[in-house]
Amino acid sequence: MEYLQCRVKEGTAQGKPRVYFTCHPADFERTFDRIRRDIFQSCDCAIYYTEDMRRIFSKEEQEMDLNRMNLFVIPVTSRLLKETNRAMDLDLPYAVAEKIPVLPIMLETGIEWLYSRPDRFGNLQYLDRCSRDATEIPYERKLKNYLDAALFSNELAEKIRGAFDGYIFLSYRKKDRRLANDLMRRIHSHTAFRDIAIWYDELLTPGEDYNAEILAALQKSAIFAVLVTPNLVGEKNYVQSTEYPDAQAAGKTVLAVEMEATDGQKLRELFPGVP
Numbered sequence: 001m002e003y004l005q006c007r008v009k010e011g012t013a014q015g016k017p018r019v020y021f022t023c024h025p026a027d028f029e030r031t032f033d034r035i036r037r038d039i040f041q042s043c044d045c046a047i048y049y050t051e052d053m054r055r056i057f058s059k060e061e062q063e064m065d066l067n068r069m070n071l072f073v074i075p076v077t078s079r080l081l082k083e084t085n086r087a088m089d090l091d092l093p094y095a096v097a098e099k100i101p102v103l104p105i106m107l108e109t110g111i112e113w114l115y116s117r118p119d120r121f122g123n124l125q126y127l128d129r130c131s132r133d134a135t136e137i138p139y140e141r142k143l144k145n146y147l148d149a150a151l152f153s154n155e156l157a158e159k160i161r162g163a164f165d166g167y168i169f170l171s172y173r174k175k176d177r178r179l180a181n182d183l184m185r186r187i188h189s190h191t192a193f194r195d196i197a198i199w200y201d202e203l204l205t206p207g208e209d210y211n212a213e214i215l216a217a218l219q220k221s222a223i224f225a226v227l228v229t230p231n232l233v234g235e236k237n238y239v240q241s242t243e244y245p246d247a248q249a250a251g252k253t254v255l256a257v258e259m260e261a262t263d264g265q266k267l268r269e270l271f272p273g274v275p
């Protein structure tokens with residue numbers, strides 16, 4: 001790995017999980033130290049990168065060095081998505097082909113439409129470092145949770161999952177996240193329901209296909225709970241087009257929870273069979 005530079009939080013890189021950082025060459029100066037600090041606040045790993053982000057790897061270098069990485073981290077900017085560069089055109093496709101986890105970190109707003117194009121990141125979930133939504137799980141906690149899961153043993157996660165008695169899949173519009181948080185607090189405030197795990201979109205894994213992950217979470221859930229507000233029936237949305245039909249197809253028990261007064265007739269028209 002002589003052509004790769006390495007940074008560690010302390011000590012040496014020996015025995016530490018290997019993270020490969022790649023970006024648009026013009027983004028390196030303003031993104032590397034920022035993302036490096038974020039990662040080191042969350043875990044002790046070795047971060048590898050090239051001094052020249054324009055360097056192209058040979059096939060032998062990919063197989064010998066990049067293939068040893070535990071994770072690829074890619075800061076997402078408009079420049080990355082719009083211009084030809086190694087990170088987007090070579091590193092990302094290689095990681096996907098080799099099934100190496102990818103963590104895209106969104107550093108700009110208003111480029112989600114470009115990010116989700118099939119020839120860019122498609123359905124891969126990202127971490128949003130720009131979000132100022134107080135109802136979301138903070139970026140720092142999401143990053144730590146992801147790195148713990150991606151770089152270290154899954155034994156603890158399995159123990160946590162095993163401690164729960166059941167699963168509820170909570171479906172809602174992002175506009176209603178404040179009400180979703182309120183509903184989850186209400187459920188867990190009851191002693192009988194404290195050991196019920198609630199799955200919702202804040203638990204999506206960055207770098208994974210969110211459609212596949214949502215379907216997997218739905219399949220293992222005992223109850224499909226849909227949060228009902230006027231936002232649910234005001235315009236076409238993912239709950240209506242995908243999550244609710246998938247829940248019906250899987251034969252899940254549906255629990256509709258009206259958190260704000262909503263047009264019942266319109267709700268039944270858009271969600272046939274809703275109880």
